[in-house]
Amino acid sequence: MLVVMKPHATPADVAAVEAKIRSLGLVPHSISGAQRVAIGITGNKGALDPALFEGMPGVRDAIRVSQPFKLVSREVKAEDTVIDVGGVSIGGARIAVVAGPCSVESREQLLEAARAVKQAGATFLRGGAYKPRTSPYEFQGLAEEGLKLLALAREETGLKVVTEAMDAETLPLVAEYADVVQIGARNMQNFSLLKRLGTIGKPVLLKRGPSATVREWLMAAEYVVSHGNARVALCERGIRTFETATRNTLDLNAVPLLKSLTHLPVVVDPSHGVGLRAFVPAMARAGIAAGADGLIVEVHPCPERALSDGQQSLTPAEFASLMEQVRVIAGAVGRPF
Amino acid sequence: MFIAMKPHATEAEFAAVVEKVRSLGLTPHPISGTERRVVAVVGNTGAVDPEDFSMLPGVAEAMRVSQPFKLVSREVKDEDTVVDVNGVQVGGKGIVVMAGPCSVESEEQILSAAEAVKKAGASFLRGGAYKPRTSPYEFQGLREEGLRLLALARERTGLPVVTEVMSTETVPLVAQYADVLQVGARNMQNYSLLERLGQVKKPVMLKRGLSATIREWLMAAEYIVAKGNPNVMLCERGIRTFETMTRNTLDINAVPVVKALSHLPVIVDPSHGIGLRRHVPAIARAAIAAGADGIIIEVHPRPEKALSDGHQSLDFAEFEELMRQARVIALAIGRPVR
Numbered sequence: 141m142l143v144v145m146k147p148h149a150t151p152a153d154v155a156a157v158e159a160k161i162r163s164l165g166l167v168p169h170s171i172s173g174a175q176r177v178a179i180g181i182t183g184n185k186g187a188l189d190p191a192l193f194e195g196m197p198g199v200r201d202a203i204r205v206s207q208p209f210k211l212v213s214r215e216v217k218a219e220d221t222v223i224d225v226g227g228v229s230i231g232g233a234r235i236a237v238v239a240g241p242c243s244v245e246s247r248e249q250l251l252e253a254a255r256a257v258k259q260a261g262a263t264f265l266r267g268g269a270y271k272p273r274t275s276p277y278e279f280q281g282l283a284e285e286g287l288k289l290l291a292l293a294r295e296e297t298g299l300k301v302v303t304e305a306m307d308a309e310t311l312p313l314v315a316e317y318a319d320v321v322q323i324g325a326r327n328m329q330n331f332s333l334l335k336r337l338g339t340i341g342k343p344v345l346l347k348r349g350p351s352a353t354v355r356e357w358l359m360a361a362e363y364v365v366s367h368g369n370a371r372v373a374l375c376e377r378g379i380r381t382f383e384t385a386t387r388n389t390l391d392l393n394a395v396p397l398l399k400s401l402t403h404l405p406v407v408v409d410p411s412h413g414v415g416l417r418a419f420v421p422a423m424a425r426a427g428i429a430a431g432a433d434g435l436i437v438e439v440h441p442c443p444e445r446a447l448s449d450g451q452q453s454l455t456p457a458e459f460a461s462l463m464e465q466v467r468v469i470a471g472a473v474g475r476p477f
Numbered sequence: 478m479f480i481a482m483k484p485h486a487t488e489a490e491f492a493a494v495v496e497k498v499r500s501l502g503l504t505p506h507p508i509s510g511t512e513r514r515v516v517a518v519v520g521n522t523g524a525v526d527p528e529d530f531s532m533l534p535g536v537a538e539a540m541r542v543s544q545p546f547k548l549v550s551r552e553v554k555d556e557d558t559v560v561d562v563n564g565v566q567v568g569g570k571g572i573v574v575m576a577g578p579c580s581v582e583s584e585e586q587i588l589s590a591a592e593a594v595k596k597a598g599a600s601f602l603r604g605g606a607y608k609p610r611t612s613p614y615e616f617q618g619l620r621e622e623g624l625r626l627l628a629l630a631r632e633r634t635g636l637p638v639v640t641e642v643m644s645t646e647t648v649p650l651v652a653q654y655a656d657v658l659q660v661g662a663r664n665m666q667n668y669s670l671l672e673r674l675g676q677v678k679k680p681v682m683l684k685r686g687l688s689a690t691i692r693e694w695l696m697a698a699e700y701i702v703a704k705g706n707p708n709v710m711l712c713e714r715g716i717r718t719f720e721t722m723t724r725n726t727l728d729i730n731a732v733p734v735v736k737a738l739s740h741l742p743v744i745v746d747p748s749h750g751i752g753l754r755r756h757v758p759a760i761a762r763a764a765i766a767a768g769a770d771g772i773i774i775e776v777h778p779r780p781e782k783a784l785s786d787g788h789q790s791l792d793f794a795e796f797e798e799l800m801r802q803a804r805v806i807a808l809a810i811g812r813p814v815r
Contacts, residue, residue, distance in 0.1 A: 385691045386730045393723045393751045396759035422733035429766035472809035
């Protein structure tokens, strides 16, 4: 249920509603909008009676939320969520671009990639230190050494760092170095990890599972938000289908669909979404044209030597060209870039 | 296998190559580009040595085509195919917009839809007279009466007509009225129909099957071209996945992938691809940004009253707004909307 306060409700009115919710053994989640405060309620087993709140001072309305996801839904919060990451935002009018290598491999590789993507206009650096590889025999990432190199690259370029946390044990360490903690597709329904993300105080980039429906994905985001972390961005990275000519099938239908169902920012990953370097720019353009709030793109100084994802990584020159193309599309849909 | 002629090869040299192909029991398909002429060779070429051809006068090279699709592949023909439909070019620099109702329902409905989409800037009228409906109890289309109404709408507006042909039996009748013959998703691998369409003189728009891979789709196009009709355009209309919130999952990846593998024009159908009216414009924008040569959109005077696909059909005002957005994206990538 959602309790919607009147525009001029006082802090005391809000506090009284929150106290009433707690007295029922439930959890209040206050959501401040530009116009008014709304209070989401979670923890109830069945439907609550709106009459419990409707007569209280400052309350305009008490409404049932029809979707199974509550706090992330547009019904509960109509305005777009804008995540501030140390002065750079994800969501809002400006398109966010995250770029960098699949894996952090060495100091030279990461710094070269970071400088190149910064110069081309990216505002976030991506790079994996903990890598969820399909085969246990493949490069698993540099672990903490990789995180240190990411911090070094941030120091030199000013780019914010997006990197993946794979488990609850290493989450505190990753959160210490990262500006945005990425949850990979294979962990989208690792509910223990999702719950822990509620308490880290860093924004989360939640990738869609390869076989997750949009509804399941939003429920996963709901886990993070309901455990106390409202700064979640969603990342569409392609789903598993019968098609074998491409690595995944980028589901761009999900972009306008999500933008109508949720207030969370939506980022598109064309690198994993198509999986073939030649087609990444076209899919980046399509992602922005469909209404995505950002892109995450794999860039490597020398893709043919990459320890992971070389076939879908762009060279710095290819990335600069992609940025030019995306700038034009962003302009066409009226979004600064 | 394909045999590329030298730029200045003579007619006699070209004819000698074609004759040699025939003498081996194989079928030659001459393809003329602006740069050079190519003879694609279809049949069991396993025992033929390309060397036998590369030594002939006027031949630049002879090589095997690595893809299983031959005539539709970029390897055989590097230049984009441009299909001319009554003067409207599909697959060139311009982006074409096909629009109209899912089904032809009545004279008033098809004429008002045709006039509205024409006014908004569409260059083709779509409308089904033969409808492949999932349930046998649903509206099956007006059949020949529907074709006549489409012809009337063409007469009034000048818009060329795209309409579906469902069976080999009705190919002659539909071809008599239509400007572009559409093969629906459910018929993508109806090989008897594909072969029959190879013999008609009208362009064909081949929709992708619901569970067809890109390779299977291109092989289906190959059937039509191999039987003698090179005027084929492909239409991505969404594939079947596990996602249930949308009617299909539009595979926009397929746009740049098919453009790289094949010289045929690629059209995108956002209406079926997402199946939800309010999201059709966003997906139309994405398709154009990805490099599609055209879009096909369902438009109905009163979507809530439509006999089919009302939930994914736009009303006239919504279509005008879609056209405005499509023009902006097309302009951004340097392609005019025609």
